[in-house]
Amino acid sequence: MGQEKIVGKPMLRKEGVAKVCGRARYIDDMTMPGMLHGATVRSSIARGKILGVEFGAGIPWDEFVIVTATDIPGANEIAMINHDWPCLAGEVVNHAEEAILLLAHPDRHLLPKAVAAVHVSCEEWPAVFSIEESERRDPVVWGEDNVFKSFLMEKGDVDAVWTLADRVVEGEYTTGAQEHLYIENNGAIAVYSAEDGLTVWGSLQCPFYVHKSLVKMTGLAEEKVRIVQVETGGAFGGKEDYPSMIGAHAALLAMKSGKPVKIVYDRAEDMAATTKRHPSRVRHRTAVTRDGKLLGAEIEIALDGGAYSTLSSTVLSRATIHAGGPYYWPNIRVRSKAFATNYPPYGAFRGFGAPQSLFAIERHMDHIAEELGIAPDELRRRNFLKPGLETATGQEIREEIDLDHLMGRALAEADYHHKRERFARENAGAESKKKGIGFAAFLHGSGFTGSGEKYLNSLAAMDVTSEGKARVLVSSTEFGQGTNTILCQIAAETLGIDFDAVEMGPPDTSVVPNTGPTVASRTSMVVGKLVHSAAVGLKKTLLASSLLGEGCSTEEFVMAARTYVAQHGALRSESRYEAPPGVHWDDQLYRGEAYAAYAWAVYVAEVTVDQTTWGVTVDDFVAVQEVGRVLNPMLATGQIEGGVAQGIGWALYEKVMWNRGRMGNNQMTNYIIPTSQDIPPIRVFFEERPFGHGAYGAKGIGELPMDGPAPAILNAIAHATGRQFDSVPLLPEDIFRQMAVREPEREVVTL
Amino acid sequence: MSLQSYSLRVNGNIYKVATHPMMRLLDVLRFDLELTGTKEGCGEGECGACSVLMNGELVNSCLVPVAQADGAEIETVEGLGQDEKLHVVQRAFLECGGAQCGMCTPGMLVAAAHLLKKNACPDLAAIREGLNGNLCRCTGYMRIFEAVERAMSSTAEGRG
Numbered sequence: 001m002g003q004e005k006i007v008g009k010p011m012l013r014k015e016g017v018a019k020v021c022g023r024a025r026y027i028d029d030m031t032m033p034g035m036l037h038g039a040t041v042r043s044s045i046a047r048g049k050i051l052g053v054e055f056g057a058g059i060p061w062d063e064f065v066i067v068t069a070t071d072i073p074g075a076n077e078i079a080m081i082n083h084d085w086p087c088l089a090g091e092v093v094n095h096a097e098e099a100i101l102l103l104a105h106p107d108r109h110l111l112p113k114a115v116a117a118v119h120v121s122c123e124e125w126p127a128v129f130s131i132e133e134s135e136r137r138d139p140v141v142w143g144e145d146n147v148f149k150s151f152l153m154e155k156g157d158v159d160a161v162w163t164l165a166d167r168v169v170e171g172e173y174t175t176g177a178q179e180h181l182y183i184e185n186n187g188a189i190a191v192y193s194a195e196d197g198l199t200v201w202g203s204l205q206c207p208f209y210v211h212k213s214l215v216k217m218t219g220l221a222e223e224k225v226r227i228v229q230v231e232t233g234g235a236f237g238g239k240e241d242y243p244s245m246i247g248a249h250a251a252l253l254a255m256k257s258g259k260p261v262k263i264v265y266d267r268a269e270d271m272a273a274t275t276k277r278h279p280s281r282v283r284h285r286t287a288v289t290r291d292g293k294l295l296g297a298e299i300e301i302a303l304d305g306g307a308y309s310t311l312s313s314t315v316l317s318r319a320t321i322h323a324g325g326p327y328y329w330p331n332i333r334v335r336s337k338a339f340a341t342n343y344p345p346y347g348a349f350r351g352f353g354a355p356q357s358l359f360a361i362e363r364h365m366d367h368i369a370e371e372l373g374i375a376p377d378e379l380r381r382r383n384f385l386k387p388g389l390e391t392a393t394g395q396e397i398r399e400e401i402d403l404d405h406l407m408g409r410a411l412a413e414a415d416y417h418h419k420r421e422r423f424a425r426e427n428a429g430a431e432s433k434k435k436g437i438g439f440a441a442f443l444h445g446s447g448f449t450g451s452g453e454k455y456l457n458s459l460a461a462m463d464v465t466s467e468g469k470a471r472v473l474v475s476s477t478e479f480g481q482g483t484n485t486i487l488c489q490i491a492a493e494t495l496g497i498d499f500d501a502v503e504m505g506p507p508d509t510s511v512v513p514n515t516g517p518t519v520a521s522r523t524s525m526v527v528g529k530l531v532h533s534a535a536v537g538l539k540k541t542l543l544a545s546s547l548l549g550e551g552c553s554t555e556e557f558v559m560a561a562r563t564y565v566a567q568h569g570a571l572r573s574e575s576r577y578e579a580p581p582g583v584h585w586d587d588q589l590y591r592g593e594a595y596a597a598y599a600w601a602v603y604v605a606e607v608t609v610d611q612t613t614w615g616v617t618v619d620d621f622v623a624v625q626e627v628g629r630v631l632n633p634m635l636a637t638g639q640i641e642g643g644v645a646q647g648i649g650w651a652l653y654e655k656v657m658w659n660r661g662r663m664g665n666n667q668m669t670n671y672i673i674p675t676s677q678d679i680p681p682i683r684v685f686f687e688e689r690p691f692g693h694g695a696y697g698a699k700g701i702g703e704l705p706m707d708g709p710a711p712a713i714l715n716a717i718a719h720a721t722g723r724q725f726d727s728v729p730l731l732p733e734d735i736f737r738q739m740a741v742r743e744p745e746r747e748v749v750t751l
Numbered sequence: 752m753s754l755q756s757y758s759l760r761v762n763g764n765i766y767k768v769a770t771h772p773m774m775r776l777l778d779v780l781r782f783d784l785e786l787t788g789t790k791e792g793c794g795e796g797e798c799g800a801c802s803v804l805m806n807g808e809l810v811n812s813c814l815v816p817v818a819q820a821d822g823a824e825i826e827t828v829e830g831l832g833q834d835e836k837l838h839v840v841q842r843a844f845l846e847c848g849g850a851q852c853g854m855c856t857p858g859m860l861v862a863a864a865h866l867l868k869k870n871a872c873p874d875l876a877a878i879r880e881g882l883n884g885n886l887c888r889c890t891g892y893m894r895i896f897e898a899v900e901r902a903m904s905s906t907a908e909g910r911g
Binding site for chain 1: 786789798829831832833834842848850851852856878880882883886887894
């Protein structure tokens with residue numbers, strides 16, 4: 001570490017100049033000759049049978065292209081893990097905003113009127129609007145029991161610990177839905193001809209996910225379907241699953257009309273109809289000794305998956321594995337279930353189940369500390385995972401982690417101990433404002449869970465252009481996180497050439513190999529390593545051709561590459577994923593190496609609770625993490641800060657208001673995300689311990705910062721108020737309900 | 752309603768458009784003038800992705816009917832600077848990591864340039880206030896504040 005010239009440096013964002021000049025082309029910036037605009041007619045009820053569709057008066061219907069489920073040439077399915085998510089509702093609807101019918105017309109201003117003029121009559125059926133109703137099968141709305149997926153993860157003998165415990169501490173923790181609120185809404189453009197097949201351009205994370213889904217839906221041959229990612233204005237998981245839907249809709253209209261069709265949602269439609277973070281309920285029962293040693297845990301996780309299974313099973317898997325937090329549990333049992341309800345399907349969102357689980361364990365740890373009269377940091381110190389110990393899945397910690405040190409650094413940076421004592425003292429006399437400080441310790445697994453990376457079998461490539469520039473060929477996409485920049489840094493460093501002499505190939509399924517999806521904090525660690533190997537291969541070929549010598553300059557590389565291409569037609573090197581040694585996973589028993597590596601962190605939040613408005617402000621935020629080698633400190637810091645801001649939103653502002661299965665506040669006016677005046681100083685610190693099997697030692701970063709803010713903030717609020725809040729989002733009215741409304745027996749005393 | 756003719760001066764160039772009086776300035780810029788740098792985020796004046804300057808004032812172009820902008824002087828992100836001649840705030844956003852996905856960036860840059868024009872040396876509270884009409888979902892705003900501070904100090908150095 002430290003020898004590199006490009007890796008580890010704050011190289012400027014590859015597509016940065018285009019972005020600051022307003023030149024970057026997003027999907028709604030594109031147009032095509034003869035292009036039609038598409039729109040979607042959606043269900044207004046949560047569950048029922050479609051009886052008929054009427055086209056109202058006053059609309060020139062003969063000018064419209066109209067698509068229903070009967071127009072689907074292949075399978076009426078958005079291909080995910082299961083086969084239950086229809087592209088268009090046929091006979092029944094299972095959630096409000098489910099797509100029923102598609103319209104296209106050259107005049108985009110006519111479309112809202114046309115959508116409003118389509119009347120879908122339905123027989124309404126009873127629907128399920130909570131995890132509890134789904135559990136009670138009241139009624140059954142999916143499969144035989146409303147359960148998308150369940151897991152049992154077990155270590156040791158939990159049943160034996162309860163009699164050994166000095167204390168048994170119980171708690172229940174809930175979290176709400178969260179909207180991604182990427183600033184760019186979902187959108188796609190499709191073009192079809194029998195000769196050239198189907199091409200879809202879109203705002204998306206995973207070109208090959210969309211490809212797989214559209215091949216199945218259209219029945220076209222794989223090579224007749226081409227997916228191209230265009231500049232994507234934020235995603236956060238929200239463009240992992242849904243682009244297969246909007247892409248399919250644009251494709252159906254294009255296939256029927258023979259013309260290019262663009263569908264771009266407005267904000268209201270995007271918020272109401274697309275996926276969100278899974279709401280959760282997590283129950284903890286913990287056996288602990290008097291001096292704070294964790295003996296065993298029984299944890300029950302329930303996720304609301306919405307109406308179709310989408311990615312719920314994998315979100316649940318990550319939630320299950322992260323349920324015990326960064327602690328050593330000699331005995332633990334986690335039972336988890338993802339339930340069907342009649343909300344629009346929940347999907348991928350940064351953190352992917354881990355934030356829900358980690359919120360619960362980190363609030364619960366503070367409860368245990370309080371019950372035992374032990375300081376929150378001391379309780380954690382006595383139970384942290386250490387090298388040589390095994391996680392809940394039986395994975396031995398082989399990385400040289402030191403969570404005690406990480407926590408110590410975070411608490412010192414935040415001046416935690418001093419403030420903890422001072423706030424407690426000053427709050428006693430404070431009438432209007434009370435202050436608190438709290439923290440959370442957590443981990444986040446990098447890459448796909450278990451055997452996931454093995455099944456993905458990712459392939460990356462590098463080639464050189466006719467101008468002699470090196471080119472990275474991957475399906476990993478840029479949507480703000482910095483993919484373009486860090487992969488070019490890795491390639492340039494490995495080839496020993498300037499950063500400017502490396503460029504990204506187009507994220508186009510007809511050009512790049514399948515490097516897997518851009519999700520799961522896998523790009524730096526997994527794809528970065530593949531790019532590294534492909535670059536090594538490229539250089540080897542050039543060295544072997546004797547066009548290039550060791551220690552070449554960029555100019556020599558470019559000359560040699562050009563000559564090679566002129567002589568041989570092309571220069572290309574590929575690299576396929578190989579699991580790091582010792583990585584074994586049992587899908588049935590949920591035992592083994594759940595992740596090749598984990599990122600570790602301790603976050604500290606300082607808050608003020610206003611006793612008049614019950615508003616909470618976060619005054620200071622310290623984020624200390626160990627993410628392996630930091631490839632680009634500027635981009636990595638930006639990832640952490642952005643994730644912390646989203647976590648603050650999830651904790652304190654962002655509440656999805658449901659009205660019989662429909663989102664009632666699907667506007668930026670009433671679904672509130674943090675503004676420039678709501679965010680505290682976010683102070684980011686990295687501990688760098690290079691990971692042996694990541695590119696230049698990198699592990700995952702992107703999702704980690706979503707995990708810590710909510711529990712840290714609620715722990716701080718408990719410190720400030722002396723009251724326990726175990727649910728997010730926690731809005732002023734939620735605090736008010738618990739703090740300011742007098743309890744009935746008290747009123748009796750007063751009378 | 753029939754089409755009307757409007758004249759706008761955008762980034763120093765005069766454009767004439769025939770459109771409906773209630774057409775949003777945002778749509779005229781993006782679709783009639785093909786200046787797609789200005790973005791739509793919410794369509795209701797909350798997010799600021801469509802921020803432009805109209806006669807020197809910062810406005811949400813999704814809330815301005817073109818009839819109201821007739822004869823006005825409009826400045827968009829494209830007018831701030833391009834490539835070799837970046838505006839000082841564009842360069843600072845690039846160097847500080849103020850742009851991630853880039854979708855709020857055009858509006859944020861226009862708002863930041865406007866802020867610095869009104870107040871050459873804003874403190875952090877003034878920067879936070881000056882940008883509170885522009886929502887960013889990627890950065891957590893820290894790199895954006897840093898970029899405005901860097902733009903401020905490089906402008907000051909330039910003057911000095």
